[in-house]
Amino acid sequence: MAVDLKPKNAQELLAIEGVDLFVGQAGVKKANHNDVTLLVLRPETQVAGVFTQNRFCAAPVRVCQELLPSSDIRALVVNTGNANAGTGADGLMRARAVCQAVASHVGCAEKQVLPFSTGVILEPLPYEKIAAVIPNVQPVHWDVAAAAIMTTDTVAKSGSRQIDIDGVSIKITGMSKGSGMIHPNMATMLGFVATDAAIAKEVLQVLVKEVADETFNCISVDGDTSTNDSFIIMATGTSALPVITATEGAAYEAIKAALLDLSLELAQAIVRDGEGATKFITVDVQHAKTKAEARLVADAIARSPLVKTAFFASDPNLGRLLCAVGYAGIEDLDVSQVQMWLGDVLVAEKGGRATSYVEEAGAAVMQQSDITVTVDLARGDASGKMYTCDFSYDYVKINAEYRS
Amino acid sequence: MAVDLKPKNAQELLAIEGVDLFVGQAGVKKANHNDVTLLVLRPETQVAGVFTQNRFCAAPVRVCQELLPSSDIRALVVNTGNANAGTGADGLMRARAVCQAVASHVGCAEKQVLPFSTGVILEPLPYEKIAAVIPNVQPVHWDVAAAAIMTTDTVAKSGSRQIDIDGVSIKITGMSKGSGMIHPNMATMLGFVATDAAIAKEVLQVLVKEVADETFNCISVDGDTSTNDSFIIMATGTSALPVITATEGAAYEAIKAALLDLSLELAQAIVRDGEGATKFITVDVQHAKTKAEARLVADAIARSPLVKTAFFASDPNLGRLLCAVGYAGIEDLDVSQVQMWLGDVLVAEKGGRATSYVEEAGAAVMQQSDITVTVDLARGDASGKMYTCDFSYDYVKINAEYRS
The missing domain is CATH 3.60.70.12 (L-amino peptidase D-ALA esterase/amidase)
Structure with missing residues (x-):
């Protein structure tokens, strides 16, 4: 896999x-x-x-x-x-x-x-x-x-x-x-x-x-x-x-x-080579105040089981991505300034879905095996990346059956 | 379910x-x-x-x-x-x-x-x-x-x-x-x-x-x-x-x-009623220095996909439980003092598996639908609980297929 x-x-x-x-x-x-x-x-x-x-x-x-x-x-x-x-x-x-x-x-x-x-x-x-x-x-x-x-x-x-x-x-x-x-x-x-x-x-x-x-x-x-x-x-x-x-x-x-x-x-x-991985995902967080802050957001997205199962399903589930940004832990985040891209498709801006976004464009990106999610926090000059994979049936299978 | x-x-x-x-x-x-x-x-x-x-x-x-x-x-x-x-x-x-x-x-x-x-x-x-x-x-x-x-x-x-x-x-x-x-x-x-x-x-x-x-x-x-x-x-x-x-x-x-x-x-x-849940798990952390510290450990166990898939598989995978305690974030944790129970079975002590532990006893607890994991940190008088469920194929299915 x-x-x-x-x-x-x-x-x-x-x-x-x-x-x-x-x-x-x-x-x-x-x-x-x-x-x-x-x-x-x-x-x-x-x-x-x-x-x-x-x-x-x-x-x-x-x-x-x-x-x-x-x-x-x-x-x-x-x-x-x-x-x-x-x-x-x-x-x-x-x-x-x-x-x-x-x-x-x-x-x-x-x-x-x-x-x-x-x-x-x-x-x-x-x-x-x-x-x-x-x-x-x-x-x-x-x-x-x-x-x-x-x-x-x-x-x-x-x-x-x-x-x-x-x-x-x-x-x-x-x-x-x-x-x-x-x-x-x-x-x-x-x-x-x-x-x-x-x-x-x-x-x-x-x-x-x-x-x-x-x-x-x-x-x-x-x-x-x-x-x-x-x-x-x-x-x-x-x-x-x-x-x-x-x-x-x-x-x-x-x-x-x-x-x-x-x-x-x-x-x-x-x-x-992640367990059960079918997609390789780069999370690139830009314009954070500090590197730690960029990492916090990248990590929240990269760890979210909901985000990872959506990637497995090739589902451009923007809500889950925005949700992870929201709970990452930046208390004074102004969500109206946040922009997000799936590949090169702008998907979110001004606290919600980008007006230019059409589902077909997001769905096309999700079909790829190598996908970058870019988040622009518009707060400063720091950036940070995390690399993760999707979350598939095989992840559960490998981990549930490992010792049996 | x-x-x-x-x-x-x-x-x-x-x-x-x-x-x-x-x-x-x-x-x-x-x-x-x-x-x-x-x-x-x-x-x-x-x-x-x-x-x-x-x-x-x-x-x-x-x-x-x-x-x-x-x-x-x-x-x-x-x-x-x-x-x-x-x-x-x-x-x-x-x-x-x-x-x-x-x-x-x-x-x-x-x-x-x-x-x-x-x-x-x-x-x-x-x-x-x-x-x-x-x-x-x-x-x-x-x-x-x-x-x-x-x-x-x-x-x-x-x-x-x-x-x-x-x-x-x-x-x-x-x-x-x-x-x-x-x-x-x-x-x-x-x-x-x-x-x-x-x-x-x-x-x-x-x-x-x-x-x-x-x-x-x-x-x-x-x-x-x-x-x-x-x-x-x-x-x-x-x-x-x-x-x-x-x-x-x-x-x-x-x-x-x-x-x-x-x-x-x-x-x-x-x-x-958690998505795909087949088991209800109580994580009870005792004798922490502070309530926040107890929560940190309980949360690490409750969130770990590896712990949760092991519960789904009814696998008494003690390594995953101890591992989660270890990375929870208590920097000065003395692991040699930590004790852990699955149900009422002592499974870990002195930094490793309990000498009295036999796999059959752990396996019997894992067959239950309502399981308590107790961790004694031996550091103080605070305690904290988290409630979670296991992580099954159906979790991935529900979340991968929700919008399709």
């Missing part, structure tokens, strides 16, 4: 010098299936990340939060099939046991390994199975790794960018997984992006937040925030470009733009 | 002296169908209300907000089939035209009439049709009126209470409508409660807020807040009980308890 989304083949993905990928079959949940992915990093790779705000955050998230940002990470290990979330102190012990196994294999300390888990919540992580497979993992390219971190995703999500900064060619490759902000009880969205640029740790920490805020933090499938969400950027520094040491300047802006571009593709891919 | 909900018959509903009810057939959307309801009040009835916070609030809501609280209201007029929302200045004019027609019929001023509309958003209200039927409305009892204010509700919602205060018998009767906090593009929940007690205007204004906060503000079907939501209490003062003039004392507490009890029944009836 994924909306306009195809897996990349190996040739479309650039190797990043300093990042070696491996996969293995631990049989965490299913047999004969790549469910462990290992990323081994050259020494001095800079690593930073952002994580779920969920208070029931998973054990691996806690371990990552303790260690990042860091100039000292040598490996990332990802397992599917079990989220190691809602597992208390025992879960932390099990996450660290996996890290210890990786450390022994790679030849580093346990605290130089970042763990990631995605899968069923509340089940003990079978760490012995994962530890046992580590010595036997096989080298792969990003396309195979992107498939190995999938849970109920239907399409592997990955991509590359190549840019030129001061005459030096810089490569960026990343992968993501997730098919809901939280999956059934298969929790999690994960994103991993690596570049051969050299970026100072403090700069990378700023960058990962800025990039996440415009990409992975702008997607919603069902409004639920998982216990395991993680987004990581790794900078190996294997290119000839001097280290980027400031959060300004041409090199910083160039690498940020490329990271944003790729991360947006990876984040949007999660929505396109 | 309504969950354990039957319409009341006429004998179960007490007449309130000072309130006369009438219905008529204006053909707003369908022919041969009661779609206009008129409540005529004796002079000096005190009326207060609370309304939607939606900024795209409907024209009739604006008129009511201008006029209430009041000692001067003589009539309420309700139409179904058209919400008169998202209709700008023209909508206000049309709402007032309906009030004018009622005023002429009742023999009062336009500003003594409160209008209420529920139905399609963004369509001009056919006020001429409504005005034309007013002279011909027929007297009815509350059961018929409760049916006449329905839109896609499947069961009429009404009820009565009789209490004794200082030896005086006091009657309360009310009705509500709504089958989602917002209906497809049939917006709205409406609630009307009348008592023959005498209650001072200022006291009634406090009372209506206190009652709404524990009843109609505690229900969620889909998390969308309608443009037309209104809850009104009318106190005719026709009983022998002296006027209640303070928000304290035995008489105040007694009438408040009875109003709360009836209003809770009317509010819960909306959830029981």
Whole structure:
């Protein structure tokens, strides 16, 4: 059901010098299936990340939060099939046991390994199975790794960018997984992006937040925030470009733009592969007083089950869209100034339906698989976007029947 | 599909002296169908209300907000089939035209009439049709009126209470409508409660807020807040009980308890008749630091599509419940202290699944049609409840196909 989304083949993905990928079959949940992915990093790779705000955050998230940002990470290990979330102190012990196994294999300390888990919540992580497979993992390219971190995703999500900064060619490759902000009880969205640029740790920490805020933090499938969400950027520094040491300047802006571009593709891919999705929807809120205000309105529209079922039905149900704007939480909103477009069709103005609007024009836009809703609040100069999908029978089916 | 909900018959509903009810057939959307309801009040009835916070609030809501609280209201007029929302200045004019027609019929001023509309958003209200039927409305009892204010509700919602205060018998009767906090593009929940007690205007204004906060503000079907939501209490003062003039004392507490009890029944009836509902779910959050904090957690659980689809599937998916607690927004929540029960089965403790928990016990609770989820945050003495329903194929069907 994924909306306009195809897996990349190996040739479309650039190797990043300093990042070696491996996969293995631990049989965490299913047999004969790549469910462990290992990323081994050259020494001095800079690593930073952002994580779920969920208070029931998973054990691996806690371990990552303790260690990042860091100039000292040598490996990332990802397992599917079990989220190691809602597992208390025992879960932390099990996450660290996996890290210890990786450390022994790679030849580093346990605290130089970042763990990631995605899968069923509340089940003990079978760490012995994962530890046992580590010595036997096989080298792969990003396309195979992107498939190995999938849970109920239907399409592997990955991509590359190549840019030129001061005459030096810089490569960026990343992968993501997730098919809901939280999956059934298969929790999690994960994103991993690596570049051969050299970026100072403090700069990378700023960058990962800025990039996440415009990409992975702008997607919603069902409004639920998982216990395991993680987004990581790794900078190996294997290119000839001097280290980027400031959060300004041409090199910083160039690498940020490329990271944003790729991360947006990876984040949007999660929505396109959203549970039961048949349409990809961009909500673009303009002329808000603040970015937070723009996000508030975009989020209300993107989360509304009524809006999302209308998109599923290809029904230009303007009332539901206006209603969501109205309850988004802007107390002094002057609705008489609000304008709204479906695609390029003006549908609402002056507190009601646009006088020029005809239902046929709205219905034509709703037939498309990729639709933008634009809201102009006429209050200021800030704007914000959210990316979401429609809400179909299959969403209910997937989530009602997942464990049965 | 309504969950354990039957319409009341006429004998179960007490007449309130000072309130006369009438219905008529204006053909707003369908022919041969009661779609206009008129409540005529004796002079000096005190009326207060609370309304939607939606900024795209409907024209009739604006008129009511201008006029209430009041000692001067003589009539309420309700139409179904058209919400008169998202209709700008023209909508206000049309709402007032309906009030004018009622005023002429009742023999009062336009500003003594409160209008209420529920139905399609963004369509001009056919006020001429409504005005034309007013002279011909027929007297009815509350059961018929409760049916006449329905839109896609499947069961009429009404009820009565009789209490004794200082030896005086006091009657309360009310009705509500709504089958989602917002209906497809049939917006709205409406609630009307009348008592023959005498209650001072200022006291009634406090009372209506206190009652709404524990009843109609505690229900969620889909998390969308309608443009037309209104809850009104009318106190005719026709009983022998002296006027209640303070928000304290035995008489105040007694009438408040009875109003709360009836209003809770009317509010819960909306959830029981929720779109596609097969289960009624009470979320009871205890030992929060503040009531707002308790509500935050209850709301996160009650709104989660993942929790709601799990209830539909009768799947004791504890991970989704804990996950919702985790992202509710309590930043310093110590998850190791949280306990959770499904019915009377302890399911979670110490940051994970309860050691005593067995899946069979959770599965047995999930088979019931009326389920309570209890969360103990172990942080303080405040508590809060939300009432919601599950999320079924029929929710998507009803909302995807409503206009087609």
